[in-house]
Amino acid sequence: MEDKSHGSAIAPNGSSVRREAGLMTHLDCDVLIVGAGGAGMYAAIAAARAGAGHVLLADKSLVGRGGATVMAQMTVAAALGHECPDDWTAHLEDTLAAGRGLCEESLAACLCHEAPARILEMAEWRVGWARRADGRIAQVSAPGHSRPRCCYVDFLNTGPAVAATLRRQIGHVAAIRRLSNLNVTDIVTADGEAAGEVVGAVALDSATGEAVTIAAKAVIIAAGGLTRIFRRNSASANMGGDGYALALAAGADLVDMEFVQFFPIGHLAPRLVGMDPIMWDPFRYKLGGRLLDGSGREFLADYGSDETSGYTTPRDLATYAIEKEVAAGRGSPHGGVYLSFTHVPKSALDAAFGPVIARLAKNGIDLGQMPVEVAPIAHYHMGGIAVDERMASRVPGLFAAGEAAGGANGANRLSGNAIPEALVFGERAGRSAAAYAATRTLRWERRCAAPALERIGTLAEGRRGDLSAAVLLDELRELMGTEVGAFRTAAGLARAIARLAEMRAGLSTAAIAPGLLFNPTVADWFELRASLIAAEAVAHAALAREESRGAHQREDFPETDPGWARSQYVRMTRDGTLAVGGAR
Amino acid sequence: MTARLARLRIRRGAGNEPPSYEEFAVPFEDGATVLDALIWIRTRCDATLAIRYSCINGNVCKECTIAIDGVVGYACTTRLHADRVVTLDPLPGKTVLCDLVSEMRPPRERLK
Numbered sequence: 001m002e003d004k005s006h007g008s009a010i011a012p013n014g015s016s017v018r019r020e021a022g023l024m025t026h027l028d029c030d031v032l033i034v035g036a037g038g039a040g041m042y043a044a045i046a047a048a049r050a051g052a053g054h055v056l057l058a059d060k061s062l063v064g065r066g067g068a069t070v071m072a073q074m075t076v077a078a079a080l081g082h083e084c085p086d087d088w089t090a091h092l093e094d095t096l097a098a099g100r101g102l103c104e105e106s107l108a109a110c111l112c113h114e115a116p117a118r119i120l121e122m123a124e125w126r127v128g129w130a131r132r133a134d135g136r137i138a139q140v141s142a143p144g145h146s147r148p149r150c151c152y153v154d155f156l157n158t159g160p161a162v163a164a165t166l167r168r169q170i171g172h173v174a175a176i177r178r179l180s181n182l183n184v185t186d187i188v189t190a191d192g193e194a195a196g197e198v199v200g201a202v203a204l205d206s207a208t209g210e211a212v213t214i215a216a217k218a219v220i221i222a223a224g225g226l227t228r229i230f231r232r233n234s235a236s237a238n239m240g241g242d243g244y245a246l247a248l249a250a251g252a253d254l255v256d257m258e259f260v261q262f263f264p265i266g267h268l269a270p271r272l273v274g275m276d277p278i279m280w281d282p283f284r285y286k287l288g289g290r291l292l293d294g295s296g297r298e299f300l301a302d303y304g305s306d307e308t309s310g311y312t313t314p315r316d317l318a319t320y321a322i323e324k325e326v327a328a329g330r331g332s333p334h335g336g337v338y339l340s341f342t343h344v345p346k347s348a349l350d351a352a353f354g355p356v357i358a359r360l361a362k363n364g365i366d367l368g369q370m371p372v373e374v375a376p377i378a379h380y381h382m383g384g385i386a387v388d389e390r391m392a393s394r395v396p397g398l399f400a401a402g403e404a405a406g407g408a409n410g411a412n413r414l415s416g417n418a419i420p421e422a423l424v425f426g427e428r429a430g431r432s433a434a435a436y437a438a439t440r441t442l443r444w445e446r447r448c449a450a451p452a453l454e455r456i457g458t459l460a461e462g463r464r465g466d467l468s469a470a471v472l473l474d475e476l477r478e479l480m481g482t483e484v485g486a487f488r489t490a491a492g493l494a495r496a497i498a499r500l501a502e503m504r505a506g507l508s509t510a511a512i513a514p515g516l517l518f519n520p521t522v523a524d525w526f527e528l529r530a531s532l533i534a535a536e537a538v539a540h541a542a543l544a545r546e547e548s549r550g551a552h553q554r555e556d557f558p559e560t561d562p563g564w565a566r567s568q569y570v571r572m573t574r575d576g577t578l579a580v581g582g583a584r
Numbered sequence: 585m586t587a588r589l590a591r592l593r594i595r596r597g598a599g600n601e602p603p604s605y606e607e608f609a610v611p612f613e614d615g616a617t618v619l620d621a622l623i624w625i626r627t628r629c630d631a632t633l634a635i636r637y638s639c640i641n642g643n644v645c646k647e648c649t650i651a652i653d654g655v656v657g658y659a660c661t662t663r664l665h666a667d668r669v670v671t672l673d674p675l676p677g678k679t680v681l682c683d684l685v686s687e688m689r690p691p692r693e694r695l696k
Binding site: 025061062063065066067070071159160163178179180181182205207208210212235236237238270271272273274275276277363364468469470471473474511513517518519520521524 | 598613614615616617620626627631632633634635637638639640641642644645646647660661663681682683685687688689690692693694695696
């Protein structure tokens with residue numbers, strides 16, 4: 001299945017430092033999976049189980065260690081009914097309510113109906129869900145759920161345990177070939193009679209500097225979301241929107257791209273390591289932490305929220321109040337507000353969160369003595385690749401799973417739904433892609449991959465430029481945080497769109513160091529290209545939606561408009577520009 | 585008060601070259617990590633510096649493992665100190681690919 005040749009597409013660059021470039025490898029497979037987080041790994045298992053003999057699981061980082069799954073410390077929603085009577089239809093009802101009328105109901109139903117089966121399968125694979133003394137899986141309450149429904153792995157270890165379990169499982173399946181540091185840069189589609197159908201992909205092995213062509217009967221994009229394109233985020237390095245850009249360029253539609261979930265009290269300062277920046281929510285729930293402005297004054301009441309009876313302020317209002325305080329110059333030193341637990345007795349802190357308190361102490365944070373600084377941070381993307389219940393996009397042979405797939409969560413994701421989404425949609429995508437692949441033959445056409453290979457060749461030569469892609473990525477994150485953040489206006493969105501278009505036009509002039517062998521400037525360039533496209537998709541969809549709904553809040557259109565209870569779709573036109581459709 | 589700096593002495597070059605070191609001075613803020621400084625260098629000084637990281641500050645991906653003053657540790661959870669030079673090398677015992685990046689993929693996850 002492997003064919004090595006000295007490809008002409010990679011120009012030797014004469015650099016002794018990165019001389020290895022010049023080899024090219026070709027791989028054949030039934031199903032190629034782009035991204036090896038929770039969704040990608042589950043998809044690989046399901047594809048093999050459904051009969052795919054050659055499954056290629058590629059990750060630009062390390063298989064099973066990058067992406068969002070490993071980052072999740074908290075809970076996983078599934079109507080197991082272990083804690084109290086529950087039913088998947090009740091979970092669906094809560095999911096639809098959170099989605100503010102925009103959930104693609106068939107996808108949300110798949111998610112809620114199949115979450116228990118996936119959670120129980122993970123239990124068989126010994127993920128280690130926390131259990132009650134009688135052996136039932138422990139399920140706790142979370143915001144927006146009508147009953148205790150969220151399971152977890154002790155201690156703040158849910159995501160890492162899920163990832164480790166799936167890593168172990170894929171290691172047992174002979175049909176799955178894992179490839180780390182393989183950066184898929186382009187999905188290749190056929191021309192001629194079968195125009196538009198997926199035939200494979202082009203990738204770059206960053207560790208060896210090799211270009212790789214991959215013939216595949218089906219491709220699953222499981223490359224995660226785009227929260228990394230915002231200045232403040234809870235993302236890992238690989239969440240720059242690659243999957244969305246790959247799908248758009250291959251001809252797929254994206255849906256609900258304007259809906260980026262901002263978590264209002266993400267950790268800002270002091271510098272905290274080894275902990276999830278969204279960790280403060282349960283603290284505020286249990287202990288009633290107070291939000292204070294830079295001078296130490298409580299401010300939520302100024303925005304109509306009364307917290308005398310506990311933590312009741314909705315997330316969107318908290319986000320609004322914090323951003324307004326900062327804009328008025330009343331923020332904390334790092335540009336957020338204070339969250340204080342100094343009024344809570346030490347015994348109560350220890351009783352509620354003992355082990356976390358200890359971990360915080362290691363970070364130099366004594367909650368009984370000092371407040372921390374918090375601010376809204378980009379946490380999850382509801383939008384994504386538009387798919388049907390088979391996880392199939394409109395491009396024949398192209399599937400999506402996990403955060404990369406859009407629609408199930410509508411305008412706002414219910415807490416605890418991200419991990420089940422990865423598992424359920426991963427399983428479905430793997431199964432569907434294998435079924436599709438079983439009806440196809442490999443039809444690799446090198447001609448169709450030529451533009452992507454030529455681009456890699458050009459980048460390998462390097463070029464002088466005023467700005468590196470790393471600098472431009474930094475600018476992109478600032479721009480998105482400022483103009484396309486939690487609160488948006490037509491003027492700000494228009495400014496963002498104009499600058500993003502300039503930056504995309506300037507991609508060909510970004511400085512690149514020659515060579516391909518672990519060349520970070522080439523990796524940055526591909527990330528920048530993807531992030532700019534993903535950012536444009538968000539900004540265009542946000543400008544078109546002239547109302548506020550769920551995670552999309554417009555200062556110039558503050559009301560929810562019943563006429564807008566519909567999704568928008570983004571498509572890439574032949575000249576590479578993006579078009580938003582489906583608006584009224 | 586003058587701005588405090590942290591100094592990093594970083595191994596540069598490809599694996600087949602004799603090691604050389606380059607020193608960078610980075611603005612220091614309390615609590616800053618080695619990875620914070622490396623990302624700062626990549627954005628502000630030298631985008632060609634090759635480093636590995638994924639989860640950034642979760643201590644979950646293990647990808648940023650390097651030698652820090654000769655001791656193996658995670659760049660994302662190791663704190664910097666003001667006004668002191670810290671020497672960074674790639675993970676020992678592995679093939680060096682470039683700068684601080686070593687071949688850490690399990691053999692089964694490689695192309696060859």
